[in-house]
Amino acid sequence: MKEELITKAYEVAKERYAALGVDVEKVMEQLQKVAISMHCWQADDVLGFESGSSLTGGIQTTGNYPGKARNMEELRGDILKAASYIPGKHRLNLHEIYGDFGGTFVDRDQVEVKHFESWMQWAAENGMKLDFNSTSFSHPKSGNLSLSNPDKSIRDFWIEHTKRCRAIAEEMGRRQGDPCIMNLWVHDGSKDVTVNRMKYRELFKDSLDQIFATEYKNMKDCLESKVFGIGLESYTVGSNEFCVGYSVQHQKLITIDTGHFHPTESAADKVSSMLLFVPELMLHVSRPIRWDSDHVTIMDDPTLELFQEIVRCNALDRVHIGLDYFDASINRIGAYVIGTRAAQKCMLRALLEPLAKLREYEAAGQGFQRLALLEEAKALPWNAVWDMFCLKNNVPVGEEFIAEIEKYEAEVTSKRN
Numbered sequence: 001m002k003e004e005l006i007t008k009a010y011e012v013a014k015e016r017y018a019a020l021g022v023d024v025e026k027v028m029e030q031l032q033k034v035a036i037s038m039h040c041w042q043a044d045d046v047l048g049f050e051s052g053s054s055l056t057g058g059i060q061t062t063g064n065y066p067g068k069a070r071n072m073e074e075l076r077g078d079i080l081k082a083a084s085y086i087p088g089k090h091r092l093n094l095h096e097i098y099g100d101f102g103g104t105f106v107d108r109d110q111v112e113v114k115h116f117e118s119w120m121q122w123a124a125e126n127g128m129k130l131d132f133n134s135t136s137f138s139h140p141k142s143g144n145l146s147l148s149n150p151d152k153s154i155r156d157f158w159i160e161h162t163k164r165c166r167a168i169a170e171e172m173g174r175r176q177g178d179p180c181i182m183n184l185w186v187h188d189g190s191k192d193v194t195v196n197r198m199k200y201r202e203l204f205k206d207s208l209d210q211i212f213a214t215e216y217k218n219m220k221d222c223l224e225s226k227v228f229g230i231g232l233e234s235y236t237v238g239s240n241e242f243c244v245g246y247s248v249q250h251q252k253l254i255t256i257d258t259g260h261f262h263p264t265e266s267a268a269d270k271v272s273s274m275l276l277f278v279p280e281l282m283l284h285v286s287r288p289i290r291w292d293s294d295h296v297t298i299m300d301d302p303t304l305e306l307f308q309e310i311v312r313c314n315a316l317d318r319v320h321i322g323l324d325y326f327d328a329s330i331n332r333i334g335a336y337v338i339g340t341r342a343a344q345k346c347m348l349r350a351l352l353e354p355l356a357k358l359r360e361y362e363a364a365g366q367g368f369q370r371l372a373l374l375e376e377a378k379a380l381p382w383n384a385v386w387d388m389f390c391l392k393n394n395v396p397v398g399e400e401f402i403a404e405i406e407k408y409e410a411e412v413t414s415k416r417n
């Protein structure tokens, strides 16, 4: 019966969209191909598997909801559980601190491909492709400066770490037959006024030159900028201008983290400008509330506008989509499911936009008509298409996943201490 209702609503939606020149079947096929890189760090509040580390580097989780993953087995189980409520095939984004270190301490400048061997196997078995991140934070040598540290021994340590991470990403990409997207974000900055802005940026630039000296075929490098970190409020070495400049000059990817700009800046507006000058983009879709608070992604206007820009730029094959939030105040598996499904809903709505008609209006200078259709498009029955997408992918339709996650919490995560 339920299936019948979903099908009926879908057929009606198809007709409504067809009248505006939108082919819903084609949109469903496009959405099926959109892989979201799920960030492993939501499952355990960005702690990773190095024993005894606590989160530093200007980022912070807030909340103390019980049940976070305490080890690799739990983290893998939680991710698979979350993925089972998300339609489509997705990727997993790993940070270096999540390596399989076998219970021994492996320092960051000693990390090797072998520490990610079990991840590669696990990912292949579960049909997930991997992305990767070097980790500059939560380490005794993190301090305020890593790749821009004037102390040569500390800077060399982080250069070595990042070089090794690229080699790991290359191997991941080679084995999965699809490039591994490796993000490079460092927290480097200053709490108070610095009189050495140029010096640290010169050092960072030189570190990047050394790190990127080896060319790889199976991984892609991205640079992620930021406005400020907690305790590093006055200056960020890897500012937007720095990262855009470096990426344009060296044809690297830029990571747009939606929480890393001034509150009134539009991340969506950056897509077209950046795509004219760099080959591809990576997204860290997040939800900044007043600051880079990393709240769970929802289907809000900034996220919708971001995805609309990707579609309007015809850039689905040039933008890699990842999530980046870490909410420790609610059920963490639920957080994955809400955020990933929200990103997919935004993408669906973007794909369903009656773009040809809107562009016709714009070309004819029909501003009223364009605005009217943009407004009406918001209320078109995209949700009937979403329900059908979930049904076809054999995952819970609508809010059905709430009870399922409650069950997993009662049976599994609530038993963790």
Ligand SMILES: C[C@H](O)[C@H](O)[C@@H](O)C(=O)CO
Residues within 6 Å of the ligand: 041, 046, 059, 133, 185, 224, 226, 257, 284, 292, 324
């Ligand atoms: C854990 C991530 O690497 C981190 O969130 C980074 O991407 C970031 O956005 C820091 O604010």
Ligand SMILES: [Mn+2]
Residues within 6 Å of the ligand: 185, 224, 257, 284, 324
């Ligand atoms: Mn980020």
